[in-house]
Amino acid sequence: MREFMTGNHAVAQAVKLCRTPLIAAYPITPQTPIYEKLSEWEASGAIKGIMMRTESEHSAMASCIAASLTGVRTFTATSSQGLALMHEMLHFAAGCRVPVVMANVNRLMSAPWGFWADQLDSLSQRDTGWIQLYCENGQEALDSVIQAYKIAEQIFLPAMIALEAFFVSHFMEPVEIPDQEAVDRFLPPMNLPHRFDMEKPGFLVPVVPSELYMKYRHMAQTSMDSVKEVAAHVDHEFRAVFGRGYGIIEPVMMEDAEVAIVTAGSITSTARLAIRALREEGHRVGLLKIRYFRPFPREAIQQALRGKKKIAVIDRNNSIGGGGIFCQELRAALVHSSDHPFIYSYVAGVGGTDVTPEVIRKIALNAIDRTGPVDESIWIMEE
Amino acid sequence: MKVYAESFELVIPISYESTEVIETGKWGFQKPEPIVMAAPCEEACPAGNPIARFSYLAGDGQYKAALETILKENPFPGVCSRVCFHPCESVCNRNQYDEAVSVNALERHVFDATVDLSPKLNPAPNNDPKKIAIVGAGPAGLSCAYFLALLGHRATLFEARQEPGGVLRWGIPEYRLPKRVLKKEIKRILELGIEMKTGVAVGKDISMEALSRFDALFLSPGAGMSLPLGVEGEDLTKVWKGTDFLNRVNSGERVRPGKEVIVIGGGNTAMDVARSARRLGSSVTVAYRRTKKEMPAIADEIEETEQEGVRFEFLVQPVEIRLLKNRKIRVKFQRMKLRKTSQKERPRPIAIKGSFVMMEADRLITAVGEGVDISWIPQDLSEKGFIKSVPSFVPDGRKIFAGGDAVDQQRSVVTAISSGKRAAISIDLAFRGHDPEEVFSKIRIGSKETLSMEAYLNGREMGNWGEPKGVVVYDQINTLFFKPSERMITGRIDPGKALKGFSEVHTGFSSEGARLSALRCFSCGTCNYCYNCYFFCPEGIVSFDFVNRTRKVDLDHCKGCGACSRACPRHVIEMRLIS
Numbered sequence: 001m002r003e004f005m006t007g008n009h010a011v012a013q014a015v016k017l018c019r020t021p022l023i024a025a026y027p028i029t030p031q032t033p034i035y036e037k038l039s040e041w042e043a044s045g046a047i048k049g050i051m052m053r054t055e056s057e058h059s060a061m062a063s064c065i066a067a068s069l070t071g072v073r074t075f076t077a078t079s080s081q082g083l084a085l086m087h088e089m090l091h092f093a094a095g096c097r098v099p100v101v102m103a104n105v106n107r108l109m110s111a112p113w114g115f116w117a118d119q120l121d122s123l124s125q126r127d128t129g130w131i132q133l134y135c136e137n138g139q140e141a142l143d144s145v146i147q148a149y150k151i152a153e154q155i156f157l158p159a160m161i162a163l164e165a166f167f168v169s170h171f172m173e174p175v176e177i178p179d180q181e182a183v184d185r186f187l188p189p190m191n192l193p194h195r196f197d198m199e200k201p202g203f204l205v206p207v208v209p210s211e212l213y214m215k216y217r218h219m220a221q222t223s224m225d226s227v228k229e230v231a232a233h234v235d236h237e238f239r240a241v242f243g244r245g246y247g248i249i250e251p252v253m254m255e256d257a258e259v260a261i262v263t264a265g266s267i268t269s270t271a272r273l274a275i276r277a278l279r280e281e282g283h284r285v286g287l288l289k290i291r292y293f294r295p296f297p298r299e300a301i302q303q304a305l306r307g308k309k310k311i312a313v314i315d316r317n318n319s320i321g322g323g324g325i326f327c328q329e330l331r332a333a334l335v336h337s338s339d340h341p342f343i344y345s346y347v348a349g350v351g352g353t354d355v356t357p358e359v360i361r362k363i364a365l366n367a368i369d370r371t372g373p374v375d376e377s378i379w380i381m382e383e
Numbered sequence: 384m385k386v387y388a389e390s391f392e393l394v395i396p397i398s399y400e401s402t403e404v405i406e407t408g409k410w411g412f413q414k415p416e417p418i419v420m421a422a423p424c425e426e427a428c429p430a431g432n433p434i435a436r437f438s439y440l441a442g443d444g445q446y447k448a449a450l451e452t453i454l455k456e457n458p459f460p461g462v463c464s465r466v467c468f469h470p471c472e473s474v475c476n477r478n479q480y481d482e483a484v485s486v487n488a489l490e491r492h493v494f495d496a497t498v499d500l501s502p503k504l505n506p507a508p509n510n511d512p513k514k515i516a517i518v519g520a521g522p523a524g525l526s527c528a529y530f531l532a533l534l535g536h537r538a539t540l541f542e543a544r545q546e547p548g549g550v551l552r553w554g555i556p557e558y559r560l561p562k563r564v565l566k567k568e569i570k571r572i573l574e575l576g577i578e579m580k581t582g583v584a585v586g587k588d589i590s591m592e593a594l595s596r597f598d599a600l601f602l603s604p605g606a607g608m609s610l611p612l613g614v615e616g617e618d619l620t621k622v623w624k625g626t627d628f629l630n631r632v633n634s635g636e637r638v639r640p641g642k643e644v645i646v647i648g649g650g651n652t653a654m655d656v657a658r659s660a661r662r663l664g665s666s667v668t669v670a671y672r673r674t675k676k677e678m679p680a681i682a683d684e685i686e687e688t689e690q691e692g693v694r695f696e697f698l699v700q701p702v703e704i705r706l707l708k709n710r711k712i713r714v715k716f717q718r719m720k721l722r723k724t725s726q727k728e729r730p731r732p733i734a735i736k737g738s739f740v741m742m743e744a745d746r747l748i749t750a751v752g753e754g755v756d757i758s759w760i761p762q763d764l765s766e767k768g769f770i771k772s773v774p775s776f777v778p779d780g781r782k783i784f785a786g787g788d789a790v791d792q793q794r795s796v797v798t799a800i801s802s803g804k805r806a807a808i809s810i811d812l813a814f815r816g817h818d819p820e821e822v823f824s825k826i827r828i829g830s831k832e833t834l835s836m837e838a839y840l841n842g843r844e845m846g847n848w849g850e851p852k853g854v855v856v857y858d859q860i861n862t863l864f865f866k867p868s869e870r871m872i873t874g875r876i877d878p879g880k881a882l883k884g885f886s887e888v889h890t891g892f893s894s895e896g897a898r899l900s901a902l903r904c905f906s907c908g909t910c911n912y913c914y915n916c917y918f919f920c921p922e923g924i925v926s927f928d929f930v931n932r933t934r935k936v937d938l939d940h941c942k943g944c945g946a947c948s949r950a951c952p953r954h955v956i957e958m959r960l961i962s
Binding site for chain 2: 095096097156200201202203204205206208212216219220223
């Protein structure tokens with residue numbers, strides 16, 4: 001069924017389709033419509049389960065962790081400051097190996113105060129052990145929630161779906177809502193091999209000796225590494241059932257490209273148009289969309305960018321003192337490539353500023369004109 | 384679906400052992416200590432009424448337990464809650480927040496709600512019971528007998544009148560204190576096994592010497608003699624003594640004071656006389672030599688007296704009363720003015736030379752104070768018209784004590800009750816050979832004179848009394864946990880209706896009014912199981928036992944964070960450094 005809806009409501013639809021029995025959340029702009037929609041459905045009985053209106057995001061995540069350990073599927077949604085407040089519990093979620101799924105609507109980090117799109121909030125949580133997916137539009141957000149459950153529940157690591165404030169969260173687009181029965185077949189009821197048991201009370205997070213701690217961390221790393229394989233498999237299966245797939249990364253017009261533009265999130269859709277125009281002007285420009293940030297799809301990226309002369313990474317985020325974060329990771333991934341392409345970091349769209357096709361054209365031409373390496377990020381902003 | 388982690392236990396450690404073995408309590412340097420503090424109201428109440436505790440029980444609807452709690456310290460909740468000047472309310476910590484708790488009215492509801500129940504009184508065991516004679520069965524004598532009985536002694540009351548009660552029976556009118564209330568309370572006291580000899584006047588029907596067969600003696604004959612005005616014409620039959628008038632009214636006699644009545648005085652007796660005369664159809668004027676501000680009567684009494692249509696003439700003092708030919712009297716009043724003396728003392732009235740005012744009336748009733756009949760008291764026991772007060776003397780081995788209005792102390796029912804309690808403890812201590820002053824300093828509530836019977840009983844067996852309870856000050860109340868609320872007031876019958884008879888003026892609380900009033904109590908220094916410490920304890924180691932009314936902290940696992948102490952609204956938990 002096709003419906004005209006916002007990215008937020010697409011996420012809520014996905015949660016409903018996944019029959020998540022425990023939702024714990026705290027409202028925050030621009031995520032609130034997800035919370036409101038789920039609340040509405042809880043009240044009307046459209047979703048069966050409990051919606052916990054916790055006193056903070058920290059408690060929301062704590063609730064999800066505890067509920068997940070009893071063997072149920074859980075969901076939360078947040079944004080920006082809310083995600084930052086969850087930070088401690090994010091580590092706990094990964095450390096406790098709970099397959100919690102969260103939607104984070106990318107909103108700038110204060111101060112100054114603002115509500116606009118910026119990926120710094122979720123990227124700041126990159127070391128917490130969560131799977132991270134960045135979505136281009138509402139349809140992808142909906143599909144990614146379903147995929148995320150399927151991946152997380154096999155790997156036992158939590159997963160975060162990131163969608164940008166307003167550009168995805170509030171833009172209305174036609175969204176295909178999958179059939180409930182098909183989703184039920186694709187995503188069977190959750191069945192953890194072990195769960196909290198009232199009959200056999202246990203205590204999680206006991207003190208462990210250093211050596212054991214290191215082993216547990218290593219196990220989590222190994223599990224995270226296996227996500228690439230599982231995610232590819234799940235996406236393949238999803239395409240077979242629902243007719244849509246996204247891959248871990250998506251190369252667009254890359255075969256003959258000399259210059260590759262790399263994007264994540266909503267800028268990708270704009271870049272799809274921009275490269276077509278650049279090609280008409282005679283520039284051999286391609287596009288690489290990075291969908292998974294954690295685990296970082298190193299091998300797939302190396303393969304997709306092999307032989308390219310110049311790479312222009314557009315980041316709607318900036319790590320102060322470091323630069324665009326996707327670019328940092330990408331440079332690290334390509335450090336051993338034999339042909340040493342020039343990798344340019346462009347910081348654009350920060351704080352919700354508009355990244356138009358013209359901005360992308362400007363970035364592409366800037367990269368084409370350059371003849372040598374640039375270490376620092378190049379900021380694309382109003383003079 | 385392929386599961387990539389074969390066993391959950393492999394990817395995350397779970398312990399099935401309790402972490403209780405880790406004594407996290409050893410990490411702390413301070414521990415919460417439950418403390419029991421007194422509320423300012425309890426310190427101010429001469430009877431030492433455990434107000435915070437009974438309020439908590441009343442708020443919880445446990446009226447019988449509330450009554451039993453009061454009865455540990457005061458045998459007269461029904462009486463006090465009707466006639467007391469309630470000093471408790473003026474010191475209520477809630478005054479500094481919004482308005483005082485209606486303690487007096489709440490106590491009345493506790494009495495009214497339990498009027499058909501039999502509270503359980505538990506006299507303490509006593510292997511060596513003594514026999515004590517008590518002269519005068521007013522509030523002081525009855526209280527002394529009551530507490531002696533609770534201490535396991537055998538008291539015998541000698542009452543000159545045909546019924547016990549003293550001023551409560553013969554002085555205070557029915558509309559303030561219904562006789563059924565008094566009867567109920569006296570019955571409860573006497574049921575403790577106290578012998579009551581009515582119609583026996585000591586010094587007339589039985590001599591003082593005859594009482595020496597008792598192990599101790601308590602003298603509480605009261606002050607029943609109206610003091611004379613000392614003016615010409617006072618002997619006229621048109622002039623009545625206030626106490627005689629009230630006595631006749633309270634005896635059920637049909638008294639007709641006349642159409643126009645002048646009452647001289649500004650105390651509670653004057654108010655009782657004026658209001659009684661109004662009820663007997665008189666038009667009444669109260670003449671007082673100071674102003675309204677200096678009147679010793681309870682403020683509420685003055686207000687109600689005014690509401691009942693009694694006129695007030697201030698700054699006048701009678702100097703002459705004359706009988707007129709038309710059988711009326713003419714009273715000549717000297718006009719007065721006030722001169723301030725010191726901050727502490729009341730301003731002194733001084734005659735304005737040559738300024739007089741005349742008033743005509745059918746009757747003049749005096750109520751300028753009451754004296755003690757000490758004609759039958761051995762000289763060495765009296766001083767300046769009073770009986771020497773307890774516990775100042777135990778002359779030549781005779782254990783003689785005194786209290787109530789017959790000794791030089793504040794004249795109020797609750798003070799009389801207090802002196803009865805003090806005497807009972809003094810008598811018990813005299814038999815046990817303890818110095819009463821030393822013990823009193825330990826069983827006081829706060830720093831005032833009020834004694835706690837509970838504190839006395841706690842140390843009585845071993846002869847070791849702890850330190851007196853401190854008093855919670857307003858700053859120690861965590862007011863964040865209280866909402867501002869209005870003071871609950873009780874109903875009164877319409878003044879017009881009130882004057883038609885001697886029905887009780889105050890109608891008391893509804894049960895909801897009482898409940899809301901009780902819930903307003905800060906419960907200063909007394910745990911009322913509000914759960915704050917339980918909820919705020921981050922370790923979850925505070926537990927309550929509701930059956931035995933105890934709160935426990937698992938100190939082996941208390942890190943001493945102090946959250947419970949901070950969150951306690953009523954200052955019953957104090958953090959103490961571990962030495």
